Amino acid sequence: MSFCPECGASNPSEARFCSACGGPLGSVAAAPAQPPVVANPYAISSSGRELGRGRWQQPRNSTLAIVSLVAGILQLFCCCFGGLVAVICGHLARSEIRKSEGQILGDGMALAGLILGYLGLAGTAVYFLLVFIGVALAPLAN
DSSP: OEEOTTTOOEEOTTOSBOTTTOOBOGGGOSSOOOOOOOSOTTOOOTTSSBOGGGOBOOOEEOHHHHHHHHHHHHTTTSHHHHHHHHHHHHHHHHHHHHHTTTSEEOHHHHHHHHHHHHHHHHHHHHHHHHHHHHHHHHHHHO
16 A cells, blocks of 8 residues: 555555546656645635645536526516526526636526526516506507
């Protein structure tokens, strides 16, 4: 059993590279190994995916962005309610994505949900305006 000089993970003795971080093990290393410097075990690296101690975290899609997009599409069939949900969730999702520093994806879905939501709300407003005008002008038609 050998240990990685980069991340400290245990590896089989015949392994040439670390199974956790991919760093060279044993005599393969060209430069002398230095102990890992971890100031904050939860700090995000420049790649946006690596966490302290050699663990990797895949970026995930924002649930709010998915809800915004689905609600924006569904608002085409159920009037203003889907549009309102799409707008609210879209704004919350974009805020969440900006604050995540690359750990949460889905800005395009959130933006698409926002656009569909605002279009749906505008269409609903125009529809109700036309209905109101039609009701107001109906007595004058006789």
